[in-house]
Amino acid sequence: MERRFFLMAIYHLSIKIISRGKGKSAVAASAYRSGEKIKNEYDGIVHDFTRKGGIAHTEILLPENAPQEFLDRGTLWNSVEKIEKSKNSQLAREIEVALPKELDREKQIELIREYVKENFVKVGMCADIALHDKNDGNPHCHILLTMRPLNEDTTWGAKSKKEYILDENGEKIKLKNGNYKTRKINTTDWNEQDKAEEWRKAWADITNKYLEENSIQNKVDHRSYLRQGIEQIPTIHLGVSATQMEKKGIATDRGNINREIKHQNAILREISRRIKALLNWIRGIGKEEKAENENTKSTLPPKENLLSFFENLIHKNADKNNADLEKYIESYQLLKEKNITSINQLKESITDLRDKNYKTTRALKDTEKKIDDRIQLIDQSEKYLKNKDTYKVYAKLKKSKQEDFYNEHTAELILFESTKKYLKDHLGESKTLAISKWKTEVSTLKKEKKSLYNQILEIREEVEQAEKVKTCIEQLQEQKRQLSQVKRNELDL
Numbered sequence: 001m002e003r004r005f006f007l008m009a010i011y012h013l014s015i016k017i018i019s020r021g022k023g024k025s026a027v028a029a030s031a032y033r034s035g036e037k038i039k040n041e042y043d044g045i046v047h048d049f050t051r052k053g054g055i056a057h058t059e060i061l062l063p064e065n066a067p068q069e070f071l072d073r074g075t076l077w078n079s080v081e082k083i084e085k086s087k088n089s090q091l092a093r094e095i096e097v098a099l100p101k102e103l104d105r106e107k108q109i110e111l112i113r114e115y116v117k118e119n120f121v122k123v124g125m126c127a128d129i130a131l132h133d134k135n136d137g138n139p140h141c142h143i144l145l146t147m148r149p150l151n152e153d154t155t156w157g158a159k160s161k162k163e164y165i166l167d168e169n170g171e172k173i174k175l176k177n178g179n180y181k182t183r184k185i186n187t188t189d190w191n192e193q194d195k196a197e198e199w200r201k202a203w204a205d206i207t208n209k210y211l212e213e214n215s216i217q218n219k220v221d222h223r224s225y226l227r228q229g230i231e232q233i234p235t236i237h238l239g240v241s242a243t244q245m246e247k248k249g250i251a252t253d254r255g256n257i258n259r260e261i262k263h264q265n266a267i268l269r270e271i272s273r274r275i276k277a278l279l280n281w282i283r284g285i286g287k288e289e290k291a292e293n294e295n296t297k298s299t300l301p302p303k304e305n306l307l308s309f310f311e312n313l314i315h316k317n318a319d320k321n322n323a324d325l326e327k328y329i330e331s332y333q334l335l336k337e338k339n340i341t342s343i344n345q346l347k348e349s350i351t352d353l354r355d356k357n358y359k360t361t362r363a364l365k366d367t368e369k370k371i372d373d374r375i376q377l378i379d380q381s382e383k384y385l386k387n388k389d390t391y392k393v394y395a396k397l398k399k400s401k402q403e404d405f406y407n408e409h410t411a412e413l414i415l416f417e418s419t420k421k422y423l424k425d426h427l428g429e430s431k432t433l434a435i436s437k438w439k440t441e442v443s444t445l446k447k448e449k450k451s452l453y454n455q456i457l458e459i460r461e462e463v464e465q466a467e468k469v470k471t472c473i474e475q476l477q478e479q480k481r482q483l484s485q486v487k488r489n490e491l492d493l
Contacts, residue, residue, distance in 0.1 A: 011207075013199070020084065026077040032052070033130040034130045042082065057109055058130045063122070083156045102211060102218055103216075111210045116143060161187060162182040257372075264364070264453065274467065275463060307335055331465075331468050331472050353466070380423055
């Protein structure tokens with residue numbers, strides 16, 4: 001039977017909110033991603049990223065009821081900044097996607113354009129897209145989306161509205177302070193939890209469509225490994241710097257981690273495949289037993305006599321000193337050690353092996369994630385501390401001088417803000433950068449990982465032993481079939 005293998009192209013889609021409350025600006029985000037110079041009329045800061053490289057394509061896509069002047073990103077995002085009055089306003093939604101390297105630039109642009117139009121522009125969002133490619137093997141696209149609906153007269157609509165809560169008689173409920181009880185109703189479903197899943201699936205579907213149309217067999221899947229039923233360890237994100245070094249043939253720590261993970265995954269897939277084959281074989285035996293009738297005798301060994309069966313095989317082949325004898329002895333020792341005397345018990349043993357493999361794999365995955373989490377914390381903390389002094393200088397400057405300083409130290413300041421947010425999201429209530437403690441934990445976790453990996457290798461050895469038992473039983477089955485055929489031929493004569 002022909003087997004078709006589909007390679008998995010890279011799938012990446014992340015969603016985040018650009019919020020003023022977190023010190024972000026929609027104008028700054030647009031300027032940085034498009035590589036343009038735009039003044040933020042809200043705070044007067046000019047964001048100049050015209051020297052930024054790696055920008056392959058930019059474009060603004062508008063719904064039908066949007067004013068045409070929004071085709072200028074400065075006008076679009078300053079309009080957003082102006083309509084949002086609150087200090088913690090959500091200004092924009094950003095979706096970042098990895099573009100398939102298998103497609104040429106023209107097809108990549110067509111792909112992202114169709115995806116954005118069908119999923120966002122069609123329902124009323126303005127979209128600002130920027131395709132980045134530094135020839136480092138990581139082409140990707142940033143999609144900035146507006147969060148307010150547009151009215152028919154091209155003005156910005158409300159994100160939500162108040163609705164009166166009525167009592168059982170249909171009357172408004174008055175509160176003690178004199179106001180009426182209300183609830184907030186969103187005017188769109190763009191913030192609904194299931195939207196993220198919908199957009200993720202849509203990206204996978206349209207990417208696969210483009211890959212297929214261009215005769216590329218690679219596929220992407222928006223689901224996690226767990227949801228796909230793939231029992232393997234996810235590789236870690238290399239990052240731009242490590243990717244560039246790896247492309248030049250320079251090994252990196254994160255690259256080495258991924259190579260180790262890929263090697264482990266190959267072994268995990270191999271073990272799973274072999275265990276599945278063993279269980280299918282056992283099920284086949286069960287079907288053969290059910291198919292027995294008066295004219296067809298089973299080719300199986302006696303149901304409760306596996307040990308005796310192998311003992312007889314060993315005695316019959318004792319003088320031959322062949323390779324089969326060694327297999328028979330190994331199989332007998334395995335069965336005796338595990339006290340397996342029947343096919344059913346053999347099936348239970350293989351099922352236990354499957355469960356053990358699953359449990360150990362899950363533990364290995366969890367440990368690998370803990371290691372990566374700690375390494376990320378260490379890396380982000382060190383970058384935070386490295387750029388902290390630069391940010392302090394920037395914060396103390398007068399607003400009139402901040403612009404020039406920001407433009408001169410853009411990378412350091414952006415990196416500081418990014419690491420600050422990461423640490424805030426991942427440290428929880430603790431604000432301590434326990435770098436030494438985390439490094440000790442990484443060392444301990446790596447030892448645990450090594451122990452779990454050794455358990456995986458032991459499982460593989462047990463699978464190999466079970467396969468030898470299978471081979472021996474199949475040999476007996478074939479011998480009995482041949483004898484039965486000889487007897488039937490004699491009866492026909």
